[in-house]
Every structure is written in structure tokens, then in C-alpha cells.
Amino acid sequence: MRWTATGMLAAMAVIFFTTHGFVGTHPAWGYVNAFAEAAMVGGLADWFAVTALFRHPLGLPIPHTAIIPQNKDRIAETMAAFLRENFLTPAVVARRMSGMNVARAIGDFLVASPTRGGEDARSRITAGAAELIAEVLESLDPDRLGNQVRSGLAAQISKIEISPLAGRMIESMMADKRHQPLIDGLIRWAGLTLEDNEETIRAIIHERTYRIVRWIGLEDKVSGPVLDGLYKLLAEVLVDPDHPLRHKVEEGLQKLAQDLQHDPETRERVEELKRELLENPAVAEWWMGVWERLRRSLIRRARESESAMGAEMRSTLADLGNALKQDERLQVQINRFARRTMVGVATRYGSQIVTLVSDTVKRWDATTITGRVEGAVGRDLQFIRINGTLVGGLVGMTLHFITGFM
Known part of the structure; x- marks a missing residue:
């Protein structure tokens, strides 16, 4: 031109x-x-x-x-004054924000179709958030962070009385007959333990039999029937849902559920056990190992572009976008929060923003x-x-x- x-x-x-x-x-x-x-x-x-x-x-x-x-400093001051008087006053910001549906705009952005860039936007957001999570987990001291998480969990667990919860859980399991697989598992475990320790049991029977029995060589004939009887008993309890021994176990579970909920002595013993476990150094060491594996797993999953974490975050963002578009009450709450936030920013930091503009132009x-x-x-x-x-x-x-x- x-x-x-x-x-x-x-x-x-x-x-x-x-x-x-x-x-x-x-x-x-x-x-x-x-x-x-x-x-x-x-x-x-x-x-x-x-x-x-x-x-x-x-x-x-x-x-x-x-x-x-020659007048760039005066121009900078004039621009800053114009910006302060016409844009960054709380009244102007509130008036402008009152006509904006920020929540709906965010919802439209999050649920936009891929042809309009919606999927790309969600992918960029999740990629940035995942990388931020990975960077934070790598930059913080893992031991200190693990101890802080452990302390927080311990503080929350210490406030929870475990006995009534455990008692109600046992009652609920028994009411729905969900305790039967647990009993079956215990019986199978007892059978496998007995099978793995036959020699030890035979040695115990050998030591407990009378000398005359050992002298005439009948201890093997005694230990064999004992082991066979135990195997038979376990097999009968396993296949017979109405076996008396199974009923005895159920009665014991019912009594345990009642004691956990209503017996002060039982509840105190459980709470004492909980406190000892929380204070046990072995538990702390075990937790640190669990935390380190969890931390490394989170970092690895965050850095993998096709990980389940990214898919879950994208799905969550899409659900959030739909909620922001359809829930008018949620829109009102978010728009009010956005308006108050921007008014607060203009009130507290408006002069600093104006100073930034003028100083930048002056430089x-x-x-x-x-x-x-x-x-x-x-x-x-x-x-x-x-x-x-x-x-x-x-x-x-x-x-x-x-x-x-x-």
C-alpha cells in the first residue's frame, strides 16, 4: 500500500x-x-x-x-488507564459475565463432534492432564509423599470403627448365603494343609502314642485311620450343605457378627488390633512398597497414549460436557462461580494487570x-x-x- x-x-x-x-x-x-x-x-x-x-x-x-x-510512555499510560476504566472494573466485568453462559460453552466444547475438533480437544486436555500428573508424581519426593498419603489414610481409618462394619458385613453375607463359598474355601484350604503336613501329623501322633503301641509297631496303624478320618470329615462337610459341623461354623459366624456389633469387649479388642496394625513398622514398610508400585504404575499409564487412563478421562470429560449442556441448575452454579471469580480477579489484580500492560509497552x-x-x-x-x-x-x-x- x-x-x-x-x-x-x-x-x-x-x-x-x-x-x-x-x-x-x-x-x-x-x-x-x-x-x-x-x-x-x-x-x-x-x-x-x-x-x-x-x-x-x-x-x-x-x-x-x-x-x-517519542510519546510511547504516555501512550502506555493512556492505554493502561483506558483498560482500567473501561474493562477491568468489577461492575463492567460483572455486567459482561452476566450475559455469558460459561458452563454451556464449556459443555459444547467438550462434547463437540470430532469433525468440529471435539475429540481433538478432549485428547489434548487428557494428554496435558496426564503429563502433568506424571510430572508431579516424578518431581515430588516419593518417600515423603508416600508417608503423607499413609498418614492421611491412617488418620481416616482411625476415625472409623471397624467392628460394627465387619459385623454387619458378616450378617449381610449370611443373609444372602454368600458365606457358603467362604466356608467351602476354608474346608479346601484345611484339606490341602492337612495333605501338605501329613508327615508332621504322623510324627505328632507317633510322639503322643503310648510306648507299648510304639513297641509293638502299631503307631502307623493308628495315624493312618486318624488322617483318613480327617479327610473323610472334611469331604463330608464340603459336599453336605446341612452337615452339623457346617452349622457349627455358621453359628460361630453369627455369634461373631453379634459380638462385633454389640459386645464392648470384642469391639475394643478389634480397635486395639487396628491401632497396633496402623502403628506397626512392618505395615508402614508394606504400604511404602505398595505406594511405590502404585506411583510407578500411574506414571507409566499417564505416559502411555493408548492407556485406559486416557480413555477414562476422555469419557469423563464427555460426560461432564453433557451435564454442563443439559443441567440448568449446574449451569447457574458454575456461571455464578465464574462471574464471582472474574470479579474478584478484577478487584484484586486489576491494577497489576494494567501495570503489566503499561510496563510492557514502556519496555x-x-x-x-x-x-x-x-x-x-x-x-x-x-x-x-x-x-x-x-x-x-x-x-x-x-x-x-x-x-x-x-
Whole structure:
């Protein structure tokens, strides 16, 4: 645009000097020459005015030129004052935020279709959040963080009375017959334990039998039937749901459930056991191992692009977006929170934001601020030069027409 405006000015100069010698030969040449002369004057005047905003014309230190570079600090203060008075006052922010449905906009953004960038947005959010989680878990001291998590869990567990919960859980299991697999598992475990320790049991029977039995060599005939009887008993209890021994076990479980809920002595013993477990160094060491494996697993899953964590986070974001779009009460709450937050930011930090703007502009050198302002409005300023050239030419031609009748 600068070349266009300058080229038009040069063209007017060429026309003026070319037609100057033909003015008396025909009346039309007078109009052309007058147009070119006035256009050249108008173009030069506007060139001077536009140039004087950003620099000294032709490098000459003419007063009141290079206005923007020489007054950049005053411009910065004026911009800051304008921003403070018209944008960062609590009343203005509250009025603007009252007409915005921030929650609905966030919901639309989160549930937008992939063709509109929705899936890409969710992927970017989850990727950034996952990387942030990984960075935090890596940067913090794992031992200290693990101890803090353990202390927090221990504090919460210490507030919970476990006995009534365990008692009600046992009652619920027995009411729904869900304790039967547990009893079956105990019976199978007892059978496997008995099978793995047959030699030890035989040795115990051998030591407990009378000397006369051992002297005549009958201890093997005694231990065999004992073991067979135990295997048979366990097998009968396992296959017979109405076996008396199974009923005895159920009675014991029922009594345990009642004692856990209503017997103060039993409840105190359980609480004491809980406290001892929480204070046991072995439990603390076990927890630190669990925490370290959990921490490394979280870091690995966060860094894997196709991990289940990313899919779960994307699904959660989509559900959140739908809730924000459809739940008007939730929208009201979030919009109110956003409005209060922005008003609070404007109240507490408005002056700091304004200071940041003014200080930033003040730190720019003259070349930087000139280039940025000229880059923003320079095209329109060159139109001023073009319009000045054309308007000046029309005015000159009009004046030549008027003077022709005087």
C-alpha cells in the first residue's frame, strides 16, 4: 500500500510537469494540470502527516514529528488507564459475565463432534492432564509423599470403627448365603494343609502314642485311620450343605457378627488390633512398597497414549460436557462461580494487570512500538495518502473551473 500511494504521487508529479507546457493549447490541459498539481500537493501533505506519526520525515528532526516513538510512555499510560476504566472494573466485568453462559460453552466444547475438533480437544486436555500428573508424581519426593498419603489414610481409618462394619458385613453375607463359598474355601484350604503336613501329623501322633503301641509297631496303624478320618470329615462337610459341623461354623459366624456389633469387649479388642496394625513398622514398610508400585504404575499409564487412563478421562470429560449442556441448575452454579471469580480477579489484580500492560509497552524500544502500531494500522494510513491525492486533485480541478469564470 505504501508503494501504491507513493506511485500515485509520482504519477501526479509526472503528469503535472508533462502537461505544464500544454496548458495554453487547449482548455482541457488546464484541468489536467490543475488536477495533477493539487493532487501532488495533497499527496505530499498526507505523506508528511502519516510519516510524522512514526518517524521524522526524510530524517529531519522537525518538531512534532515521530509522535508515537517519542510519546510511547504516555501512550502506555493512556492505554493502561483506558483498560482500567473501561474493562477491568468489577461492575463492567460483572455486567459482561452476566450475559455469558460459561458452563454451556464449556459443555459444547467438550462434547463437540470430532469433525468440529471435539475429540481433538478432549485428547489434548487428557494428554496435558496426564503429563502433568506424571510430572508431579516424578518431581515430588516419593518417600515423603508416600508417608503423607499413609498418614492421611491412617488418620481416616482411625476415625472409623471397624467392628460394627465387619459385623454387619458378616450378617449381610449370611443373609444372602454368600458365606457358603467362604466356608467351602476354608474346608479346601484345611484339606490341602492337612495333605501338605501329613508327615508332621504322623510324627505328632507317633510322639503322643503310648510306648507299648510304639513297641509293638502299631503307631502307623493308628495315624493312618486318624488322617483318613480327617479327610473323610472334611469331604463330608464340603459336599453336605446341612452337615452339623457346617452349622457349627455358621453359628460361630453369627455369634461373631453379634459380638462385633454389640459386645464392648470384642469391639475394643478389634480397635486395639487396628491401632497396633496402623502403628506397626512392618505395615508402614508394606504400604511404602505398595505406594511405590502404585506411583510407578500411574506414571507409566499417564505416559502411555493408548492407556485406559486416557480413555477414562476422555469419557469423563464427555460426560461432564453433557451435564454442563443439559443441567440448568449446574449451569447457574458454575456461571455464578465464574462471574464471582472474574470479579474478584478484577478487584484484586486489576491494577497489576494494567501495570503489566503499561510496563510492557514502556519496555518496548521505539522501533518495536513503531513497527507494531504501523503493522496494525499502516494499510489504512496509506489509504489516507491515496484519498488525499485524489481529493486534492478534485479540489484543484474545481478551483481551476471556478477561477475560469472570474
